[in-house]
Amino acid sequence: MKLTCINLRVSVLIFTLLLFFSPKLSEATHIRAGEITARVINCAQFTYEFTITGYTDKGSDVQFGGGEINFGDGSEILQLNPNDFTNKTDLSPEVGLTEFVIQHTFPGPGEYIIGFKEFNRNADVVNMINSVNTPFYVETQIIIDPFLGCNETIRMLIPPIDRGCTGVTFFHNPGAFDPDGDSLSFELTVNKKDVGRPVDGYRFPNDPVFNGSPQDNPGAAATYAMDPITGDLIWDSPGQEGEYNIAFKVIEWRKLGSGEFVPMGYVTRDMQIIVELCDNEPPEILIPADTCIEANTTLEADILAIDPNNDPIKLEAFGGIFENIYPPDLQASFTPAGPGFQPSPTVGKFVWTPDCNLVRRNPYQVHFKASDDPTGRNSQEVPLASFKTYFIQVVAPAPLLQRAELVDDRTVELEWEDYANSSTCGTVRPTSMLIYRKVGENQFEPDNCETGIPEGSDYQLIGRRDDGQTTFVDDDNLQFGSVYCYRIVIVFTDNQGGESYASEEMCIEIGPYEGKFPSLITNVDVVPELTSVDNGEIMIKWTSPFDADPALYQPPYRYELFTVENGEISNDPIYAGTDTTFTHTGLNTLEQIYTYQVRAIAATSPPDEELPLSAPASNIRLRLQSEGDRMDLSWNGDVPWSINVSEHPTHLIFRNHVNPDDTTAVEFYASVDVTKEGLRFTDLDPDFIQGREYCYYVETKGSYGNPKVESPLINRTQLECGRLNDGIPPCEPLTLIVNSVDQLEHCEKLFEENNCQPITFENFLSWEPQVSGNDCQNDILEYEVYFSEQQEGDFQLVGTTITTSFVHQGLPSLKGCYYIVAIDRSGNASPPSEIVCMDNCPFFILPNIFTPNADGINDTFSTLTREIILKGNVNMEEANKQCPRFVEALDIKFYSPSGNMVYDYQASLSDPSTDININWTGETNGGTELESGTYFYEVEVEFDVLDQSMKKQKYKGWVRIVK
Known part of the structure; x- marks a missing residue:
């Protein structure tokens, strides 16, 4: 394939293979290290600029640059002309740097491996065989995917030639950064001589043959590792002097909107470590703790370096934020105590003022390097260096929520300041506004690095508005009497991402509308000690319609309490009277969820009008699951009040086997701050006994956030019991039924009731639990429902339920087969139930x-x-x-x-x-x-x-x- 674009600074010469195997080149000894990096020239046309960087042995008279580059797309393999370099620099008397720049256009999206190969490495590399006659090969992968956006490779700011001493821990960091703000990971690999071909006889530097040992543990095996997050390379410690070559990959990862990280390619660096005999120790660097900084504020930090031998120190800083990819006013600065080497200890000043365009999801890394100069005390001594990495997260300022107003019956309108034109940020990057809501206040103050909405705060994401929109209407099931509190958060929607601190909270009460106001259910309280499959009790309590207009809806009031199943209210009330409490008895509180609504009826009301029904409220369910040597508890309920409120954050855990004198008594055991921990608790009792049954219930505290309603609202869960890793599976479900009626009749009826055009189908499943068996027990946590479109097909899990019924919704037809599996609290699964199938009802007729x-x-x-x-x-x-x-x-x-x-x-x-x-x-x-x-x-x-x-x-x- 013909090369589409060549940089004019590089002329491409086609060498014959004889050139590569000429005696002169086979004896050359010059390449120490190198890598290939790339930047985007034209994203739409897939054009990139590649920089091939070589670090050479200046003791050789062979020039770097006679190698070949393969772009991995089937195009012509190119050979470089050593005279057409872009940059040539002497880094030291022994090391030179040469760079070549080439442009290339790829034929389209894909994954490409760009490889560079040149003869030969420098002589006498001790951890490979015959390095002088071994080719040098490095490769870089780029992934071109329009759905992932444009991408440049990482850049490395710290040269890959470094020195170490025998018996002294060696440190190095490549100073890698990604211009696109993607996440980086680091991994060691093996040096190569060609595509997929390691160099001959390669040994890692800590191989026992080199007789290295950790500084603090003489005689033990040396260690050699690279931190996958910071890129810190540590070899503790070199044993044999000589020149070692190592290689590592720096991999880019891009975070998608789904939260998944996908690879965007990698750069392989081949580097050299020169180990000598010496009597020196590297300097020590002291840096502040990793931090976060709000955009448009200034971060200042002192960086201290101390040399244990009191040698002079040169303190340097590396990172993308010092580079010209950013405008000068957004670049960081680092000012050492003076030029060159300074007396130990020495201090450098780091200063940076990022703006909102530098907000991103990944922290910035600043790499500090301290090098010593021991030649003052010994002219032959080997200088050493150490590294530290400072992580800095740039956070966007909180947006300003200006208004929360009730504009209709249970409808709230929010308004906020235009973030793109605000004095706070003034960003031009694409953003979205996330809108969060909760019942009742939660006046949390975010920590320095706490962006967005903290976990466990009970705020729910209810909406999103794109860049430039400044209002939002919330009409999603708002309930009378509740106080709803809102916060908003800015997220940046480009590849680099990032988010702001949460706004200040703004709250509003859903009050009466046209004089109407319902009763509010405040309690659906299970009686834990009566938890049963047929004799359980729930106490329901509600308020009067206290904010209804008494001129229109005059007291005294009477009340009707209804049950709700599958969203349908019962035809007849389970209670009618003037009391505001009722105890519902004869219930299966062990397995079932019960939902209620209440209606108040005034002594006098407008004709044909009634006070509205209350919001539905259900009993709060406790879920118990054992794992290893612990019990995991979680609880929740569909209630109109909040059970995660900062005013009453403590929920109480009750358990048996608390009182050694009465192990059957269920007593207070522990408490949980749900605003910090969420609605969950892990019991790690060190005195747990395997196979023993432990029973729990939780006393929750909630609130409407309304001072007119008592608070806290105390509601308890059912008593739930389980054993630690009991090993005994639950009993298999029995008598599985699909749709409970004649299948043909059910199918035909769907078409008749929907005028021949049912849009989607659903199957209703029900089954009977097996109470006991010889090899099973009735300690079921939940049921798993499996489905296949074919009787002999691959069954897939389609849902779970704690009840003995399940509605499989959104089906393209009725056809399919099911079986049920019971799961107990230790994760044991029962044998599957029998397979029961449902078929379609085909019909076809033509006219005459x-x-x-x-x-x-x-x-x-x-x-x-x-x-x-x-x-x-x-x-x-x-x-x-x-x-x-x-x-x-x-x-x-x-x-x-x-x-x-x-x-x-x-x-x-x-x-x-x-x-x-x-x-x-x-x-x-x-x-x-x-x-x-x-x-x-x-x-x-x-x-x-x-x-x-x-x-x-x-x-x-x-x-x-x-x-």
Whole structure:
């Protein structure tokens, strides 16, 4: 493939293979280290600029740059001209640096490995065989994916040639940073001589053959590792003097909106460590703790370096924030105590004022390097260096929430300052505003590095507004009497991401509307000691409609309490009277959730009007699960009040086996601050006994956030028991039923009730729990529901439930098979229930007459859709029974009375260019109109069914064309 674009600074010469194997080059000894980096020239056209950097042995007269570069896309392999370098610099008397720059355009998206190979490495590298005749090879991977956005490779600011002493810990850091702000990881690899080919006889530097040992543990095996996050390379400690080559990869990771990290490519660096005999120790660097800084504020930090031998120190700082990829006023500065080496100890001043354009999800890294100069005390002594990495997170200022106003019946409008034009930030990067809500106040003060909404604060994300929008309307199930509190957070939506501190909280009460105001349920309190499958009790309590207009809705009030199942309120109340409490008895509080609504009825009310129903409220359920040597508790409930409030943050845990004198008594055991820990608790009792049953309940505290309603609202969970790793599975479910009625009747009824056009289907499953068995026990935590479209197919988990029923919703049809598995609190699974299947109800019928006369009535021969049936004066009920159902494909042929085929047609749902309803116009395949008369057809229909005997059906019939 022809190279699309070559930088004018580089002329490309095509060398013969003989050049690579000439005696002169095979004896050359010059390459110490190197890497390939890339930056984007034109993202849309996939054009990149590559920099090939080589670090050479200045003792060799061979120039770097006669190697070949392969772009990995099938294009021509190029050879560099040593005279066409872009930059050539002497780093020291022994080390030189040479850079070549080449542009290349790739043919399209893909993953490409760019490799550079040149002869030869420098001589006498001790951890490989025959380095003088070993090629030098490095590679870089770039991933071009328009969905992931443009991407440049990392850059490394610290040269890859460093010195170490025998018996002294060696430190190095490459000073890597990513201009795009992606996350980086580091991993060691093996030096290579070609694609996929390690150098001969490679040994890692800590190989026992080199006789190294840790400084603080003589005689032990030396260690050699690279921190995967900071890139700090530590070799503790070199044993044998000489030149060592090592290699590592720096991998880029981009975070997607889903939270997943995907690789964006890598750069491989091949570097050299020169180890000598010496009597020196590296300096020590003291830096502040990692920190966060709000954009548009200034961070100042003192960096201290001390040399244990009191040698002079040169203190340096490296990082992307010092580079010219940022405007000068946004670059950091580092000012050492003076130029060059300074007396120990020495201090440098770090200063940085980032703006909002530098906000990103990943922290910035600043690498500090301290090098000593021991030559003053010994001219032959080897200088050493140490490194420290400082992480700095730039955080956006909090947005300003200006207004929360009740604008309608249970509707709140929020308004905030335009972030892009605010004095706080004034950013030009794309952003979105996240809107959060909770019941009641939570006046948390974010920590220095606490962006967004902290976990456990009970705020729920309720909306998102794109860049530039400054209002939001909240009408999502707001309830009378509750105080709703809002906060907003800015997130940056480009590749670098990042978010702001949360805004100040703004709260509003949902008060009366046109005089109407309901009762508020305050308690759905389970009686824990009566937890049972048939004798449980729940105490329900509610308020009067205290904010209703007494002129319109005069007291005294009477009340009706209803139960709610699957969103449907019961026809008859379970209580009617003037009290505001009721105890519901005879319940299965061990396994079931119970939901209630109450209505207040005034002594006098406007005609045909009632006070509204309260919001539904359910009992709070405790979930218990054992794992290893611990018990994990979690609880929650669908209630209109908040059970995570800063005014009453403590929930109480009760357990048996607390009082050694009465192990059966369930007593107070522990407390949880749910604003910090969330609605969960882990019991790590060191005195746990395997196989013993432990029982718990939780006393929750909640609030409407409204001073007119008592607080805290105390509601308890059921008593839930479990054993630690009991090893005994629960009993398998019995008598699985799908839809509880005749399957054909159920299927046909769906079409009849939905005028032949059910949009989605659902299957209702129910089963019986098995109470006990010889090899199982009834300690079920939940049931898992498995489904397959085929009886012998691959069953997949489609849901879990704590009850003995499940609704499988959103199905394309009714067809499929199910089984149920019970899971206990130790994670044991029961044997599966029997497999029960549900099938579709196929139906197909064709008319006997049509009139293709272009009058708009019955002009085509079609399957009997509802519209066609109704035009035949068939009543609605009969029409709905004759709809075609679950037809996947058909093949129909029409014949004349003499037996000649006049028209054939095939259609399939998988082919959108065909019509499954046929819609024949009475013409031949060649377009000739047929005469009036009787014609015969045969059709093979393929149905979407589980029963393979019903899959394909053949029908014969006749049709009369009338003109």
